[in-house]
Amino acid sequence: MRLVHVGLASVNTTVGAFGANVDRALGLAQDMAKAGVTIAVFNEQLVGGYPQEDLVQWQAFVDRQWVELERFAKQTAALPTVFCVGVGLAHQGLRYNCAAVVAGGVVQGLVPKEKLPTYNVFYEGRTFARGAPGLDERHRGVPFGDQLFAFDFGVVGLEVCEDLWSADGPIRRRTYSGAELICNLSASPFRLGVEGTRREMISTRAGDHQCTIAYVNQVGAQDGLVFDGGGFINQNGRMAFELPRFTQGWGGAVVDLDRTLRLRTENTTWRDDQQTWARTAKPVPVRKIEVTTRREGLRYPVPASKSFFLPAAAPTQTPRERYAEDLLDALSLGIGDYYEKTRAFSRLGIALSGGRDSLLTLLIAHRWASRAKVPIETFYMPTRYSSQGTHDAAALIASELGVRFTVLSIDEAFERELAATRTMLGGSTEPTPITMQNVQARLRAQRMWNWANSSGGLFLQTGNMSEKAVGYTTVGGDLMGALAVISNVPKTVVMFLLDYLFEKHGYRGISAVIARPAGPELAHDQVGEAELMPFPILDACFHLFAGEKLSPGDVLEAVAAIFPEVPRATLSGYVRKFVKLFTQSIYKWVQSPISLHVGTLDLDRERALQLPVVTSTEW
Numbered sequence: 001m002r003l004v005h006v007g008l009a010s011v012n013t014t015v016g017a018f019g020a021n022v023d024r025a026l027g028l029a030q031d032m033a034k035a036g037v038t039i040a041v042f043n044e045q046l047v048g049g050y051p052q053e054d055l056v057q058w059q060a061f062v063d064r065q066w067v068e069l070e071r072f073a074k075q076t077a078a079l080p081t082v083f084c085v086g087v088g089l090a091h092q093g094l095r096y097n098c099a100a101v102v103a104g105g106v107v108q109g110l111v112p113k114e115k116l117p118t119y120n121v122f123y124e125g126r127t128f129a130r131g132a133p134g135l136d137e138r139h140r141g142v143p144f145g146d147q148l149f150a151f152d153f154g155v156v157g158l159e160v161c162e163d164l165w166s167a168d169g170p171i172r173r174r175t176y177s178g179a180e181l182i183c184n185l186s187a188s189p190f191r192l193g194v195e196g197t198r199r200e201m202i203s204t205r206a207g208d209h210q211c212t213i214a215y216v217n218q219v220g221a222q223d224g225l226v227f228d229g230g231g232f233i234n235q236n237g238r239m240a241f242e243l244p245r246f247t248q249g250w251g252g253a254v255v256d257l258d259r260t261l262r263l264r265t266e267n268t269t270w271r272d273d274q275q276t277w278a279r280t281a282k283p284v285p286v287r288k289i290e291v292t293t294r295r296e297g298l299r300y301p302v303p304a305s306k307s308f309f310l311p312a313a314a315p316t317q318t319p320r321e322r323y324a325e326d327l328l329d330a331l332s333l334g335i336g337d338y339y340e341k342t343r344a345f346s347r348l349g350i351a352l353s354g355g356r357d358s359l360l361t362l363l364i365a366h367r368w369a370s371r372a373k374v375p376i377e378t379f380y381m382p383t384r385y386s387s388q389g390t391h392d393a394a395a396l397i398a399s400e401l402g403v404r405f406t407v408l409s410i411d412e413a414f415e416r417e418l419a420a421t422r423t424m425l426g427g428s429t430e431p432t433p434i435t436m437q438n439v440q441a442r443l444r445a446q447r448m449w450n451w452a453n454s455s456g457g458l459f460l461q462t463g464n465m466s467e468k469a470v471g472y473t474t475v476g477g478d479l480m481g482a483l484a485v486i487s488n489v490p491k492t493v494v495m496f497l498l499d500y501l502f503e504k505h506g507y508r509g510i511s512a513v514i515a516r517p518a519g520p521e522l523a524h525d526q527v528g529e530a531e532l533m534p535f536p537i538l539d540a541c542f543h544l545f546a547g548e549k550l551s552p553g554d555v556l557e558a559v560a561a562i563f564p565e566v567p568r569a570t571l572s573g574y575v576r577k578f579v580k581l582f583t584q585s586i587y588k589w590v591q592s593p594i595s596l597h598v599g600t601l602d603l604d605r606e607r608a609l610q611l612p613v614v615t616s617t618e619w
Contacts, residue, residue, distance in 0.1 A: 003298040004153045004181070006212075007037035007081075007252035008231035008243045012220030014341045015049035016061070018068040022047060025085070026075055028250050033079035037252055038153055038293045041231075043218040044086040044161050044187035045097065047072075050218060051187070051225065052088060056127050062090045066140065069100060069107060077105025080294035082151060084158055086185045091139045094129035099158040099185045101149055104291040110144040113160035114170055121189060121225060121597055121607045124162075133173060134282065146170065148286040153293055154180045154257045155286060157211075161186040164205060164215065175209040176274045177284035180257050182211050187218035190228040190330045192323070192599050195245065199232065207237025210264045212255055219248050221337035224594045224607065226330045236263045240301065246329045254301045324500040327493070327598060331485060332368040334596035338483050339374065339458055346456035351444050351478075352378040352398065352405070353462075353521070354390025359397060359513050360494050361462040361485045363501055366401050376403040377457065381410045381444045385521050389512070397509025410443045417443065437522035441477025449480070458482055461593055466491035468592065468603055469542050470578060471585030472532060478520075479588065484595035488602040490542065491518075491535040532581075533574045537563060541578040546609060547601040552579050579617065587613045 112131030219229025461481025
């Protein structure tokens with residue numbers, strides 16, 4: 001047996017906080033060494049934080065990372081553990097996203113990332129250069145390029161995040177060249193369902209390439225991106241360990257690398273493919289690292305059940321619970337890290353309307369703030385159109401959560417603004433009904449900004465993605481805030497989460513809100529679905545048109561299959577209405593605040609769905 005204790009360490013980093021990031025890593029490194037970890041894998045861009053975006057164009061920003069990497073090496077010199085650390089560097093005028101091998105107090109080697117994603121929320125191809133097969137150079141005297149590392153316990157290959165997501169990634173030539181353990185340093189943002197995708201992808205890669213994969217992901221939020229952390233150790237297609245998500249920390253497992261080699265000899269397909277490749281390809285060079293690791297006392301890995309034949313215990317969460325908890329964890333982490341890492345705020349503030357969106361935003365904020373001991377203040381700002389029911393629902397949930405609740409009417413200010421608008425119109429023209437609605441929303445936003453400026457509060461924007469997509473929101477009003485919490489959460493998911501939270505916690509305030517039709521109460525008897533369309537149909541149109549990029553005609557065919565009970569003529573009208581509102585509303589949603597990304601389809605022009613503001617729909 002060749003037993004190796006593999007450790008995975010997920011660190012909550014902040015971009016540019018070099019010293020603090022390395023300090024966190026050093027604490028985990030000490031803990032892993034004490035626990036007998038042979039090789040420890042940290043996340044991508046550990047030193048500088050991720051994503052660094054255009055900050056890497058500043059030479060001083062890149063140079064400082066090397067200083068901290070050397071400090072990490074120096075302070076771990078006495079530890080009998082090999083460390084894999086994510087770092088950025090500048091080499092011959094180019095910037096590289098690298099995995100560094102640190103052992104014996106020395107940076108032993110640097111392996112640059114090859115696959116640079118430039119899709120969805122990623123922009124790495126804009127700033128970083130790609131590693132390449134056969135790259136063999138030196139950076140500050142350290143071997144830099146496509147290489148493997150031979151330790152006293154086995155041969156290790158390093159790669160960074162996207163390298164593993166490509167079926168044609170460097171793992172193929174590196175395992176064919178002798179790598180037994182592939183360490184992937186990752187910073188993969190949370191997206192609904194991505195954890196299952198990662199699990200399947202890693203199992204597939206480990207099985208296809210007959211190797212052991214140690215994968216670890218960054219945890220924490222940076223601007224609007226949320227990283228759920230976690231990690232996997234997978235041996236030749238069989239999962240050996242899973243690191244908990246949404247928390248900083250480490251964990252690991254013992255693997256027998258002799259088993260990995262034995263499975264290679266048994267797999268004739270892998271063996272034949274390797275031999276075919278070796279006839280024409282140049283092997284990746286293997287650098288021998290003269291350090292001694294500590295592996296005495298390691299025991300053969302056995303299942304928790306102590307049976308190699310019986311299945312593992314069933315998961316404790318249902319798929320519905322897992323979906324809801326993942327989404328709520330991601331959103332609350334996004335709020336918490338934005339609040340803590342900006343270091344600009346003293347409390348959270350929400351304009352609580354008594355409706356679904358502000359209620360869900362409050363519940364998500366409370367999920368984090370109750371643990372962090374951060375105060376939340378809520379404000380109910382009624383006009384003549386506000387009902388007693390929404391007031392009572394807002395007051396009830398605020399009381400149940402124990403947050404400050406202030407009622408402050410804007411009706412008098414509403415009258416003054418209408419009078420001012422009439423004057424601006426020359427006195428002979430009345431403000432339009434839409435203007436009258438928007439005036440109320442803007443007054444509320446103005447007062448929230450005044451409160452935020454005076455109190456140091458973080459003003460949370462509460463709008464959802466469905467209504468934002470079709471412009472059912474007010475520029476300068478409910479579209480405004482410092483951080484948009486649920487602006488990438490569809491309305492149907494808002495309703496789903498509220499149902500789930502009511503079942504879990506039993507808050508009467510939730511029941512009081514969802515008992516009423518959804519509407520902004522900016523006019524008499526206003527109901528959102530009556531003014532737009534049923535939200536399930538709206539969300540279906542949104543997904544099909546903006547997500548799947550279907551033509552309006554194809555969208556109609558799809559929604560007709562989803563909602564056969566609705567007359568086709570009615571659905572056709574809904575589709576035309578959606579496409580018109582969506583394309584006409586881009587100018588609105590590009591002005592919204594930073595939003596938390598939680599899905600594969602987000603309304604964020606700088607990050608995800610990049611559409612021109614001025615466009616025609618002739619096509």
